[in-house]
Amino acid sequence: MKLKHRIYKLIDISGLQLFDPVARLFFREEPQVQIKRITQFIVIPILAFGLFLLVWQIMAPRHTTKSGEVPKPGRVLDAAKGIWTFHNREKEKSIAFIASSDEANKILDNAKNRLEEIESSLIPAQDETIANLEILEQEWRDKNISPKIKKAANIEYEINSKQNSLKTELEELAGSIKANDKNAKEELVLRLEKLELQKSKWKIELAELKGTISILESKKYPLLERAQRKKDRLEEEKQYLSVYIGILTKNRNSKVEELNKKLVDYSNSFYAAESTKVMSSAKRLVRQKTRIEKTSESQYSAAKTLPYQTLRSLLCVFTGFIIATIFAIPLGILCGLNKTFMCAFTPFIAIFKPVSPIVWLPIGLIVVGGFIPDPENNALLSIINKLPIFSSFDVNPAFLASAITVALCSLWPTLVNTALGVSSIDVDHLNVARVLNLRFRERLISVIIPSALPLIFAGLRISIGVGWMVLIAAELLASSEGIGKFVWDMFNNGSSDSFAQMFVVVFLVGGIGLLLDRIMIVFQRLVSFDETAPSV
Amino acid sequence: MREDRYLNISDVTKSYPNPFGDEIAVVKGFDLTVTKGEVISIIGHSGCGKSTVLNMVAGLIPVSLGGIILESCEVIDPGPDRAVVFQAPCLLPWLTSMENVLLGLRSAYPSLNKTEHEEIAKYCLYQVGLDGSLKKYPREMSGGMQQRVGIARAIALKPKVLLLDEPFGRLDSLTRLELQDVILNILDLQKITTLLVTHDVDEAIYMADRICMMTNGPRAKVGRMLEIKFPRPRDREEILEDPDFYDFRQELLQFLDDCEAEKEKKKESELQLV
Incomplete structure (x- = not known):
């Protein structure tokens, strides 16, 4: 019995009220009510999403763009997998780069075997499949596509020949008209006009035919397309493996070993050196030593994959969010406590709240640029880059500008809600504070802030949502590393695969936004001392 | 300082402007002198201004005319020397019962340290019979x-005056009887000067040394005073058996009825004027 209620409580606090009916059904508590709730809150949303996927699947191929057709859900899923594989490979590479020689040898064998397998059996097998499919494709084309093309071409030919024959007919007619035959001449003009009208109609018809033909010609045999994609993936893996093997055979340790060997030579020759050569060989020795030091600290410079960019974006949004919170909550409390301050501050809220991030960003970039003229040797940046989490993300001025933009846009909901929360404290509670003669600090900590907390957290929840939305746009414009940059790169890349990857980003950004919102709801629930649940 | 004029509410008026700008006096010329250690019940029809008087003594609302003097000092602001028990418990929902009591202690006894504060709070909670629920939230x-x-929370402040604003108004009758005894015990022990606002006739007689009957508002004032000469500590059953109790009761009810009748009369005459 106790466990049951503990589980319900946990579900309630963790913000997963969605699964409450499932748990209750599991404990056989009013099964009919629970089934109804499950249908309502779980089954129907899933069905709706399924319907959305179906519509997408049907509608996507109908719209062809310069970067290929709009990707179907399957392609998007493939792209997501591709992004993940790429990320894992980059990680493998950086591990390989710093592996000790024993470890390297161990993985090297595996990698070589896999490469061998791909080169000698998988790719040839795939080639064969493709060759077979090409024959099938030809048959399919002959059967399904070619007749249609031929038909269209025939109509085109007919129209052209008809047009030509009418033209020549009229020319002959014109040649045979006598100079004073007025009626015949007028007749000719009429027929010519008619022909022009007909021609413009034919022109449209011909254009349509050409369009159908080109669409028909570009149609691909689905099986062949899939086989080719598979081969592309194999080729990719092959390329990756050869690079991987390259790194393994010549990674940091082996480089250092090589350099150390040379160092021994150098020191031998230094001790044996004549007085004229002592200086130069000493220099060579020292140079070699610094080179070894540098090499032994070097890291593999991995490509910036989407997971990395996502983490960076999250870091950026939290930086901005924390900056916003640091300003918004105290200002909000001041506004709520003091009418005069509120009046003084209202115009700023009214004017700056609606300003778009697109305007803040360039200003932020300029201001940050002004403070940090030389990003390479800046005290602030080097301090930030030494902080625990920031150190692995290479913070630059664009990052700071994006974070400041996020802060400026997400400041307002928290500020307004805090002010509202503080100014709408229960009169009874204020009376208690007055009777107990609490000092300002105690009143603030024990009465004002706790009673405003639920509203403050409601504001924070809106703020982080706004911040996340703003950040992607800010990164895209500032070309600060992050999800926005990834989208921008994909846009400039313009291949059909990058189109699918942009769709992946849509779902990624949406999913993270949802997650952040949920986390804030949980916090909001934890600080709400009354039993009323916040709106979901 | 004279003990028989410990709390002096002299000729107090509280008026609010109505929407037309005329001052409407809720309470007018309210006079009451309280001896140290005395328990006074203020009784009257609802809306007659009982709570207004109490809030003025507490310093929560300013006095329009007249003055309130407690132990030779004029009351201007609220302070811990006049502890209030409101009709709603008014506890801070994010603090435990212990922390709620502790809240006022820090400013009431700044010279004591944290453990001493906790001792006081624990003792006060023990006195009201809550020594088992120190860590419970409201x-x-x-x-x-x-x-x-x-x-x-109120008695922990060791107030000069304890102000009870219909403290049992929202409770069921059984709990009400229990709490009346809790408060009486504390008052017998500590002899705190007390003002109790109530509209329960039995409660007024049982708890008080004197009962202050207020006329109906607007312009409410002290209508009559009634001395209750039951010995303390009091026993409910003994008092209920005492024939005096029924005389007091009859007197109070008569006064309240008269007030009501007067009000009706006033209304009628107003209507006739129209």
């Missing part, structure tokens, strides 16, 4: 228990 307690915390 939402985990019944209305009666919450009000007990409210009482503990």
